[in-house]
Amino acid sequence: MNDIYYMKIALKEAEKAYKHGEVPIGAVIVKNDKIIGKGYNLKEKKYNAMAHAEILAITKASKKIKNWRLNGCTIYVTMIPCPMCASAINQSRISKVIYGTVPNTVDKEIIYKILNGNEYGVPVEIVENVLNDECSSIIRKFFKKKR
């Protein structure tokens, strides 16, 4: 399977967040061409500022393999990770992050610095702009509806 295939699954996760009235972001973790964790943003529903798609996906993947070390895994996420999620990806030793869109307001430099750091975790390979249009349009649709 290719990156488009898995990003479409991450987008399906984002749609679940949308249906729950949450900012529509989704994530999927893949190891050896097998999905071992998925998640979508549930910050409001879970009363938890940390219930981001990536955090929930990492939690599920780690539980599944009974190991916090996710070496060799790729995480697909519809939006560039925030600093918290970037550091969680780096510290859980995920090998590669593939993301969809980047909002204009985001300081990419600090995110890349966290992903690439070896102070807490392991440098992560980064691929950007996979299905950028689809990943940003669901977020635009969400905020348009909110206003």
Added chain:
Amino acid sequence: MNDIYYMKIALKEAEKAYKHGEVPIGAVIVKNDKIIGKGYNLKEKKYNAMAHAEILAITKASKKIKNWRLNGCTIYVTMIPCPMCASAINQSRISKVIYGTVPNTVDKEIIYKILNGNEYGVPVEIVENVLNDECSSIIRKFFKKKR
């Protein structure tokens, strides 16, 4: 109650981590002079790279008040937060972070930038070096025993 009092409780949390064979770091969240969340590092036991003291304490505090917004709260943590926890503190709108020790290897600049950022969350007031010696000595003791 003063900062020393609450940091001693965070240290007691760190001791629990020590007993579990985990890097001994503890955290306590206080609102209006009442403890609403505590936690200690359980990364190995929970198979989760994100099971840091601060993350577990924030999760408990948010569940307790059924709100992800922890405005007006102070978090006491025995060691400077990592980028993940710094961002979680910032995004959960905790007002103040009071920490004990800083390992030499840590790039404080990036941590402070995350804590002070208003891109994802709310700038956090920072107080450093509360019970620094006690907070660092338990970590030194842990790594000495490990070797």
